[in-house]
Each structure stands twice: as C-alpha cells, then as structure tokens.
Amino acid sequence: MDIAKYFTGIRLNNSPGSPLYQQIAEIVTQKIKSRELPPGTRLLPERDLAVLFGVSRTTAINAYRLLEQEGLVRTRVGSGTYVADQPAEEKEVPWAQLFKSYNQSYASSVLREMVSASSSRAGIISFATGSPDPHFFPVQTLADLFSNHISSASKADFGYIPTDGYGPLRWSICEMLKGKGITSRQEEVMVVSGSQQGLYLLSKALLEPGDYVVMESPTFLGAIQAFQAAGAKILGIDPSDTHYLSLLEDYIIRYRPKFLYIMPTFHNPTGSMLPLKDRQDLLALAARHRLVIVEDDPYGDLYFEKAPPPSLKALDSYGGVVYLGTFSKILIPGLKIGYLAAPAILIKKMSFDKQYVDLNSNNFTQWLLHRYLEEGWLGGHLDIVRKEYKKRRDAMARALRRFCEGVEFDFPGGGYYIWCRLKEEGTVSRLLHEAVKNGISFVPGDAFYASAALDKEFRLCFATHDEAVITEGVRRLGKALSAVKKEEKESPRPLPAPPIV
C-alpha cells in the first residue's frame, strides 16, 4: 500500500502550543480511526515520514512513540511500525445487541429471586420458597448406598446413557407408579432433570406462540412462566367455582386450548384438593373433547390424614393425561430428578427434544435414586416427613389463629402451603413491606396469577422450618399485620401510582 498518498498535501502549522510530533500523531490517529489505515497496515519508515512532513527524524520518532503509547500502533524491531489491531475504545463487543429479543419481558424473574432471597439474608425467617427442610435430606443414606454399591456397579452407567433415562430407574419409577394405581410401561415413562424440565419439554413439544393453555387461577408460578416463555396465552379457571366445569367447557369450545394444566392434589399455592367426583367429571368432559390434561403432582405423597383420591392419571381411560412427578418435594431437590408418565409417542417426542437440552439427566443421581427406591427407603422417609410436616401445618395454623386476626385461610390436608387472605383493610404489598422489616418473608398471592389479582392473598410454606421457628415467624407476621392495620387507620390509603408518561 502506498502510504505516502494519505499524507500528501497536509500541512503542519508552526504554533508553539502544538509541537510538530503531536500534530503528526494526530493526523495519523485520524487516518487510523477513520479506517483509511486499517489494522495491520505498515506505516512509513521514520525516515520517510520525516521527509514527507519536512521534519527532523527525531520528530518522526516521537510521533510514532506517542502513537505507540496510545496503543494505536506497534513497532516490531527490525520490521517497522504497524497500525495496531483495534483502537481501545472500539474493543468491547456490544453483547446486548446480540441477544435474542424476549417475548417475556413482563415475566419477572420472581421464582429465581425467591430462591436466592430466602437463602441470602441472615436473621430472616422465610416462608417464601417451597423448600423441604434440609434436616430431612437422607444424604448419609445416599452416601452409604454409593459406597456399598459402587464396587459392583457397571462403570458404563456413568458414561453416555439414553436420553429418556437410566433404564433401571425408569423401571423403579414404573413400580412406584403401580403402587399409585398408574400402569405405565417403561417407554411411557421418562426421567427429566427436575419437574421444571418436564414443564419445559412439554412446552417445547406442544406449544407454539399464540396457543392457549388453561390453568387454575392461582397456580404454580414456574408453570405460568414456562408456558408464557413458549409464547402461550393463559386462560384461568377457578376450580372452587361451582360452574367450574361448564366454564372450562366454554374455554375448550371458544379457544381450543392445547392442554389444561392442573394440580389436583395439595395444590400450590392454595393447598386445595379436587374431590374424587370432580376428578371423574373433569375426565368425562376432557374425554368428550379429547382435551389433554397435564397433571402436576409434586405433593400427592405428602398427606397428613387420609390418602388423597386416585390421581387423574390413575383414573384416565381416554389416554389424555400426562402425569408429572418429582422427588424434589418428597425427598431432595438436589437430586434434580423428576419424571413424566405419558403416551409413548409423546415421550419419544420429548426425549428427542431433550437431547438438545442436556443429552440426558444426571447419571449419578439416577443411579443412586434407583438403589434408594429398590432397597425400599422411600416409604420410611415419607412416614417421617408426613409426620413432621403435619406438626408444622398444625403449628402454623395455630399461630395464625393466635397472632394474625383478620387473616383467613383454608386448612390443607397435606402438601407444603397455607393460603391466606386478608379479610379487612390493607394490601399484601404493604404487609410484605412491613413483614421484611420484621424479619419474615412470604410470597404475595399476585405472583401466582397470570392476570390481575386483588393484592389480598399470600402463600406461607410450612415445610422448611420447625414448629418453634414457624411460631416465631407467624408472631412476626402478626406484628407486621398490626402495623399495617394501624397505618390504614391513621393515614389515608396511598394515592394510586401516577401513569408513566
């Protein structure tokens, strides 16, 4: 490249405030920044530069030295001076420009925040996350199973395994389901990396943007988010409404939803239970319309008095129910193992998708869980946690009656949650604000609605803490509640937020 041409006709001026070497450096800088001289270009030798501008060689050397200090050129000994790779201010890759645009900007990261908030602040009692009590995690049993069985294990079990799950575990899950009245062959059962992944794979297999999904209102936040992220529109129904089934039928006819997502047993967040008769009627309606039902059942094993009625899957005679189970709530979240029982063709489709997502779920915990189930440890564990969580539900209900006048709630027969409503003045937003000040947290009910809610409900999880901590937490909640009531009486309601214009 004839470099000299870029500098022909340029005159330096002789003002004392601007040394010649700086003027030359500035001229070269402009040529570099405008990319007339792209990175890698070999510049004129110092001698030629001096001649071109009619300056001393020292001035030329100083010009290049200045450019080098600024990172615009580099000198290779014995080779010459080159334009450096990239001016510093242009180096950064503008990452945000590259991101795929979101169609769920409205969906705040509530689930995630709940998880990190509840584990992060010291001194706060969290009734927010639906987390089992770590004290009950049978990690020692798992460590022993690992030690006892590893020497006779086939090491290939820790290599690449099938996408739909570790064979022996699928078998034990089929056996476990048999005990719940669900008859599934192995090809009708699939292991997933937690039930969140089950929801994700269902969305991936079934939902196109604009599809409708019917969900209970309120319902599990993670499911709302998963379906909305897939572009689905949510239709809400309230199973406690007496016209529930006919409203559902209207939805079916009006919108042809892809499926109904429902948690009929110890519902999250309400703790409610769909009675047998309602299950049968729902199935008859679904069968008539060939409506697919996704039955999420994380809490069904956690009953405190009598066992719940058979699951929709167990009652299903038209092959339309997909059953989603998990070991996170009854055993340990950290196993990251959930499962789906569904028609073989859907399992095949989902495991095809899963190979892109993570190839297969974790081998170690699949292998461990199989041994745990096979040796029959689960039954004893369930006996313990049922007994303990029952005591905690009772303690929480007792404390609510004692400390939280003006809060009404249903008494759940199992699961993790008590769903509360403010009967009187005040909003849950205000209550949460006061509660955090008092060292207690919970999830406001609005989080469980896909559309607008009244800011009057909230969810308390009674599984995580023992009775003493629960009682103390609810006492603090009562204090927060009194503060809210006092504030309501003393000061007028805050003005509605002004529009953002």
Add this chain to the structure above:
Amino acid sequence: MDIAKYFTGIRLNNSPGSPLYQQIAEIVTQKIKSRELPPGTRLLPERDLAVLFGVSRTTAINAYRLLEQEGLVRTRVGSGTYVADQPAEEKEVPWAQLFKSYNQSYASSVLREMVSASSSRAGIISFATGSPDPHFFPVQTLADLFSNHISSASKADFGYIPTDGYGPLRWSICEMLKGKGITSRQEEVMVVSGSQQGLYLLSKALLEPGDYVVMESPTFLGAIQAFQAAGAKILGIDPSDTHYLSLLEDYIIRYRPKFLYIMPTFHNPTGSMLPLKDRQDLLALAARHRLVIVEDDPYGDLYFEKAPPPSLKALDSYGGVVYLGTFSKILIPGLKIGYLAAPAILIKKMSFDKQYVDLNSNNFTQWLLHRYLEEGWLGGHLDIVRKEYKKRRDAMARALRRFCEGVEFDFPGGGYYIWCRLKEEGTVSRLLHEAVKNGISFVPGDAFYASAALDKEFRLCFATHDEAVITEGVRRLGKALSAVKKEEKESPRPLPAPPIV
C-alpha cells in the same frame, strides 16, 4: 331432556334377519355416535322405550343389554340407563396433531442413535461414540469423597441452589481456568448440565431463526444440530485452507454472522490443532469486526506430546470469546457438568434462560466435583488418561497402516479421534455396511458436515477401548475395506438412486 323426541317417527321393519332389539340398538347407537345423545344423557326407561317402539319390554331390555355390551351405555341400578362416556373408537387422543411442527426435520437423530447403538449390540467394537473408557472413571474416589465429606456438609447445598451454579464449584473452575491463562471472575463463569446444554443456552440467548453461524467444516455434530434446531443457517469454513481468514472475512461482511463456532484444539472430528500464529490472526480479524467466537474446548487437556498453545479465550483482548468447557471427556460424562466462561452480561442472560430449562444443574455432582478439584485429584487423573490415550492413538495408527491400505489419516497430537479418508475407489457408506457385518462401527464423515460431503471420510475414536481391542477392531475394518475394494472391482458402481417422484 325429552329423549322421546329423538325417536319419534322412526319405524322398525319386521324382516326376520334383523331382530327388533338389534334394530332399536342400532338406532340408539347412531344417535350416540352423532352426539345427538351426548355422554351422560339419561335414556328412556325400558318400559317407555317399549311403548315408544311398540315392542315388548323384553325386547327393550335386550336392546339396552346389547348397547351395554358394546360399551355405549351403562346401567346404574335403581337409577336408569345412561349414555356412556365415550365410544371406544373415539377415545384415543390424537397426540401427533398436538405436536409443535419441526423446523429441523432434516436433522436426523444421529448423535442419539450413536450413543444407543454403541452400547446396545453385543460383539461389535464401536469406534463411533466419542466416549472415554469407563475403566478410568474415578468412581471409587468420588464415593470416598462423598463419604468423607458428607457429615460436615451443609445440607442446604442439596436444596435449591443458584441457577448459575454451586458457588464453591464456580470458584474452583475459576482457579482451574487461571492455570490455563484464562482470568475470569466468578460472575463470568457459569455451570451447565454438560457442554451440550452450554450450546443450547448459547443458541437460546443469541440465535433467532435465519441468523448465520460460521462453523468449521467438518465440525462437531451436536453443535450443528443445536444451532440448526434454533433456526440458524450454517456457513462452513475449512481452517486448513490457506485462504481461510480471508474467506472468513468475506462471510463476516456478506452475512454478519452471530458468531463463529470453533474447536481449535484437538478438533472433533479431525483431531487438528490451530497453531498459535493462526489463533492470533483469527483474533485480530475477529476484534476488527467485533465477531463473537464460541471456542469449544472439550479435549484441550488431552495432549500426548507437548501442550497446545493458549486457548483463544486466554489470548482474547477484545472480550469477544466465549469459552465452553466440560468434564465429560477428561473425567466422566455422568457428572453432567460443563461450564462457560464469558462476559458477565451473557452469563446473566443465559442463567435467566436456564431457570426455565432445569432451574439449576445437579447439586450432588457439583458438590462432589468441587471436592474432587479442591483436593487436587484432577492432575493425577489427567496424567493417567493422557498416557493411556497416547498408547491407544499409537496402536490405532499402527493398525491402520498395517491393515488398512488405501486409507490416509492425520496423526493427531491429542484428543480422541483419528480422521480417515479413502484414497481410492469405494464410498464410506459401503464401508460402513461391510464394517457392521464384520463387527466394527464408526461414524461416517458426512455426519459432521452441515452441507454435502463426498462420502470419503470417517471418524474413529481411539479413547474407548484398549490397544488389543483397537488392533482387533482395525483388523476387522481392514477386512471390510478389502471386501469393498473387491466389490468395486467385480461389480460396476451401483446406479444412482432414482428420484422419488
């Protein structure tokens, strides 16, 4: 509902071949199937039915009995006869109708088939799957670490943990990367459920349908599939081409690709290595165009003679390189742990997406792997596998020279693979056919191309089997090769497949 109206004006005929009860049953069947009588409808009492059709009560009873046998009605003692829930032939949910349509129907499930094929057929020696030898899996060490550390563990580590990874493991990964010249803060590192999930999350964060991605050609099948599934179009470049960088620059200018995916160290499938000078030139070009580079490095630690040059990530000065690592190839696939080192904003974006996919990667193996790394076990393990895989590479190269005349190959300096080309007549498709007959399998080269290939290349993995098995496998391959050559000489080439019209 006035049922009688549905039957008014219908006459029975008196032909002897068609008994009256059958005629009545047929009439009712039609009304049920046409849904004039929907499920749950209470039918006329037998007495009224008899009066309506002018038949005996026995005939009416027999009509209902027949309908009941056919499952169309059911009788509730003391209550009456009802239309049953759903005629049997309409019961099945037509699942395939519900599936989301695919934009990757062309992408066959090759990766998955490889995994299941290689583990399923007895007697076959598979050089197909890129699987480490299970004999080297340090499962006993892991079981011991589990037992030794579990009593002092925080049980909360097995509950819900952050989406971007178990904190201590992220720290040990940062430390490990420091040893490779990569300086990353913890927020710049993210744990994923195997590097396949890393590719998936990158696709999810960055790729919109129609985006371009530049990849080496050939390259890792799983990456091609992940990007194509996200709707990306693949642009192929061949780094062994002398004009490689200027071709890449043409692509950049012509298509503005979202990123370049590259495996510069012990490439899959070719085993090749990008020299230091080429790495520097590539980075200079990328920095100039602010091109994002996704550097996949599963094999970098598995060098047999001298250590490879620094990774692109280590050399990166413009912040455009995303580094993808995994413990699957150097340690155990079953840990299902990979990681990404990337700018914090990209990590944040991907971990936001990950919460839908699986909330967090497996706690147990993150916890175990942290202990494994912290106690410094990895170095010793790498020493063993480097030594062993080097012997295997040598054995395979020796056997190829001895048994497989007409096959040429590059001698890789590390990794898992030898990439072979047929110099003479014959196709790899034919060779694979003969090979499987001879009890040996491999992956045809075409699988690693996003576009057309010449059916002349294939990949052999030397990591899975010991030297004796490798030698025997290559001997069988030589037999298959001779059979192909003989066939080529004796019979003319098969006619090209006729078009499907």
